[in-house]
Amino acid sequence: MSEGRPPALEEGGDRTAAGVGGDVAGAGGDEPAVGGFARRRFVRYLLGFSVISSLAMIVTPIVGFLIPSRAATAGAGGRVLVGTVQALPVGSGAIVAVGSKPAVVVNTPGGVKAYSAICTHLGCIVAWDAAATMIICPCHDGRFNPATGAVVSGPPPAPLPPLTTAVEGDEIYIVSG
């Protein structure tokens, strides 16, 4: 790469100088050979700087454009009403949408619990299995403890991230953001 470029540049430079004639060629002729090389190196650095800064100018907006905007990546913050205690008696669970992301809500004997419904293994959406009283991922049979979110069995490497719940009167909320 570096060996291929200099001769081409030198040829071009020489020819341009000869083409322009007079002043450029004259100035070059007065300088000693060492000065000529220093100038050539300086011009080459200048060229490199120009090329790199031009590329940066072009690439910056392109990369910025490709990065999704915050609105597209962030879930909705605040309180989301997910249902009533009547609809979710002890021992039952449901998958609800919190913003654009799913959550699993389970009414356990120890209170209403909610977790991210995205399996920590490969991103499938878990389900509440009332018969097994377990949160189960349908993809690879990962099983999670409804009271803690911890992995009971299967391949998931980490527990389901817990979400904060709030029961106000009859209504169940998930608080996020």
Add this chain to the structure above:
Amino acid sequence: MAADVRSTRTPGGATGWVEERLHLGPFVNALLHVPIPRDARTFYLGGITLFLFGIQVVTGTLLALYYSPTPDAAYESVLSITSDVSFGWLIRSVHHWAANLMILFMALHVLRIFVQAAYKYPRELTWIVGGGLLLITIGFGFTGYLLPWDQRAYWATVVGTEIAGGVPLIGPSLLLLLRGGAEVSEATLGRFFGIHVLVLPLLLGGLLALHLLFVHQQGLANPRHAEPRPGRPVPARPPERLKPFFPDYILDEVIAWYAVLAVLVILASLFPVGLEPKADPLVTPEHIKPEWYFLAVYQLLKLVPETVGVVAPVALVLVIVVLPLLDRGGEVLPRRRPIAIACAVLLLVGLAVLTYFGAQV
């Protein structure tokens, strides 16, 4: 012998590694060798048009990542590109301005070729293929205009397709084919999007490759002398003085590209492209006007019957495309081609006058 030369001259590093395996050196050398007469004055117009097309490919691909081609979502997606996506306004404005500049520089390129008679023997095919490129570029402008799905886009397309419907005989079928139905609708948007991002780029890419291949094979025309033809006496002249395509001509060309890029960024920054209210098929806005390069035809249609107003521009374009087959004289200097130059001046003045009045409300 050849093997010896290669083994001693193969460069090191990554270039050497590839060269040792593929022996691309001679191919690249041949590619970089284009005869450029020292007398040639191209003003870099064709190269600038090519550069602008490259910008359109890049910015268009980026826009397509966020754009949704349905009437329900198109307007909102363009609005989101313009106001939500980082640098979205810039990418969209650059796409808009580069489209306009591409038409402008292409027109100037055609004019340069005409004045210097570079369409004459042996470059007739280069000109004819170039005519195809011109039509495709206009097609890009026409199909791309609808995509934002705002009032201006919608109604310009209603009028534009209606004009196409005025072509004798095939008009009604052409109208139906363009719109994908009786009205400008979801089907039209789907068609225009598909044509804009798939059909035309492939066509343009193919024809462009041919165009560049021809230019590469023939080199640039000398604007001072006609190319010697077989079977005719060759006038005694000193041998043609050439300058290297690489790096001399390429360097000049790249400097011109830099200047155009600067102009483009300035235009996009100072005059970013906006968005009108969302398309409403029940309300035609006042003073609906097409892009500047369609204004002459638009104005002509106000002055003459529709058939004439549609057929005349089509016929004119066809005559221009096949010009090298009609004008086969040997002269290249403008002062020795008074009729051709007079026709061109007349045409330009006519277009300018029509465009001027078309631009008035």
